[in-house]
Amino acid sequence: GAVVSQHPSWVICKSGTSVKIECRSLDFQATTMFWYRQFPKQSLMLMATSNEGSKATYEQGVEKDKFLINHASLTLSTLTVTSAHPEDSSFYICSASWANKETQYFGPGTRLLVL
Amino acid sequence: QQQVKQSPQSLIVQKGGISIINCAYENTAFDYFPWYQQFPGKGPALLIAIRPDVSEKKEGRFTISFNKSAKQFSLHIMDSQPGDSATYFCAASMLGYQLIWGAGTKLIIKP
Numbered sequence: 001g002a003v004v005s006q007h008p009s010w011v012i013c014k015s016g017t018s019v020k021i022e023c024r025s026l027d028f029q030a031t032t033m034f035w036y037r038q039f040p041k042q043s044l045m046l047m048a049t050s051n052e053g054s055k056a057t058y059e060q061g062v063e064k065d066k067f068l069i070n071h072a073s074l075t076l077s078t079l080t081v082t083s084a085h086p087e088d089s090s091f092y093i094c095s096a097s098w099a100n101k102e103t104q105y106f107g108p109g110t111r112l113l114v115l
Numbered sequence: 116q117q118q119v120k121q122s123p124q125s126l127i128v129q130k131g132g133i134s135i136i137n138c139a140y141e142n143t144a145f146d147y148f149p150w151y152q153q154f155p156g157k158g159p160a161l162l163i164a165i166r167p168d169v170s171e172k173k174e175g176r177f178t179i180s181f182n183k184s185a186k187q188f189s190l191h192i193m194d195s196q197p198g199d200s201a202t203y204f205c206a207a208s209m210l211g212y213q214l215i216w217g218a219g220t221k222l223i224i225k226p
Contacts, residue, residue, distance in 0.1 A: 004158075034213065043204060043216045044159070093158045100211030102147045106158035 001027050004096050006107035013084055014115055021079045021110045023094030029074035030096035034104060035067070038091045049101070050077055084114040117142060119207050121217030129225050134192040136220045138205035141186065145207040149214070150179065150190045153202045162203070163190070195224045 003026040013019050023033060032051050036044040050056035050071035058064050066088075068080040077096075081088055091111050095104035120139045128134045138148075149164035165172045165179040165188065172179045178191040192199055205217040 006158075041219075041221075043218050046213060049213060091156075095158070101213045102149070102208040102211050103161070103164075104214065106151075106160065109156065109158045111156070 002105040003027050004030075004094065004105050004107040006094055006110050008110060009108060010111040010113075012113045012115065015085050016083055019081045019084055019112060021081075021092055021094075021112075023077045023079070023096070023107050025075045025096040025105070028096075028098055030077075030098055031074065032097050032101055033071055033077040034095045034097075034101075035069060035077075035079050036093045036095065038093060038109075040091075044093065047079075081112065084112070086114045088112065089114045117215055119205060119215050119217045121205050121220060123220060124218070125221045125223070127223045127225060128195045130195060130197060132195050132224075134195045134199065134222055134224070135189055136203050136205070136222070137187060137189045138207075138217050139185075139187045140207050140215075142207070142209065143186070144209040145215075146210065147208045148179070148181065148188050149206050150177075151204045151206065153204065153219075155202075159204060192222075195222075197224045197226055200224045 005024045007022045035047045047062045048056045048058045050069050052071050052074050056069035071077040093109040095106045097104050150162045151159035152162045153159040163174050163177050165181050176193045181188045200223050203220045206214040208214045
């Protein structure tokens, strides 16, 4: 149980385009979803926390207009990287929880490469 | 005070040996301490977790030791296998809020 999927698993796009990443909880209803960014050989950096039906809470330094997060249902959250640039290239990972925020189940990640 | 300091950064252990990764924290309000395992190109997976009311928790070959007075906790992997080669992250949270992550330890088990 507690399976989280992400789509796509990898994406290559041109600079200036927008990319949408989906995160789904497959066998549970996720009241909270998290979006992380991970650079090579580094720890996870929390970008934002979203609760179903409400606006996401972004961490300090994360541009809200660049990283649009939508948590429209209890099983789906999306991260849209708008006007992507090469510096946005990274590994993006979502996680989901239902009871509290401490027990998080992670998706497999999406590798984004912006050319 | 919100930091979780993890060491070592990397670790090489012979097959069959014991792998030990340590974490230290400052905030005494932390009440949940999980360890995650991450393979290259994959998301982290919860391995084992402990709360401060116990000093040790064991699940198979994985054991968390918790020292409340020293504000430290560690992951021990007994009989380490090549398949255990991965990056391990400790984390902490309080009152059910979001996780504070350690920097990670890259573990290599040599056959």
